[in-house]
Amino acid sequence: MGAGPGPLRHPRSDAASMSQLKPIAIEMVRLCDQRALTPVIVTPTYLSLKPIFLVELCDAVLEHADRAVRIDWCRPVPSVWTLLSDQFARVEARAINRRLGRLSKQRGRDIRLQITASIARPGGANRQLVIGWCGDEFKLPPWAAAIQLSGEPISSRIAA
Secondary structure (H helix, E strand, C coil), X not given: CCCCCXXXXXXXXXXXXXXXXHHHHHHHHHHHHHHCCEEEEEECCCCCCCHHHHHHHHHHHHCCCCCCEEEEEECCCCCHHHHHHHHHHHHHHHHHHHHHHHHHHHHCCCEEEEEECCCCCCCCCCCXXXXXXXXXXXXXXXXXXXXXXXXXXXXXXXXX
């Protein structure tokens, strides 16, 4: 009898990548549970996140919050101008959800990404943990805390 597939890891993924994401994961859980804020990954237009980053991030978050995780990918409201990019986003979302689905089976928790037009409010420590993801052109709601990903050091725009 063969063993099931091994852990879902990128060939270059290792403990070092998990340790690099650990501070972000801890801060995200803290923002949700202690500050009642939804953490939002904010990326400049020139930065594209690889699916493995989101998988590794969710894996790191699950180390500190043993509950379902949902990524709200906030995209512009559909229009004639965004038709092509919306198609690409849907394809990318399916690919990311396939990877998250494998992690979900391994961890026994629901983990998924959904495309939205807004960032959800935090649900509290007993409900799924929501992580927002948007471009830097979006105006975040008051219940969201931006976590900037750029060429500069990672920082949060909230007061400590």
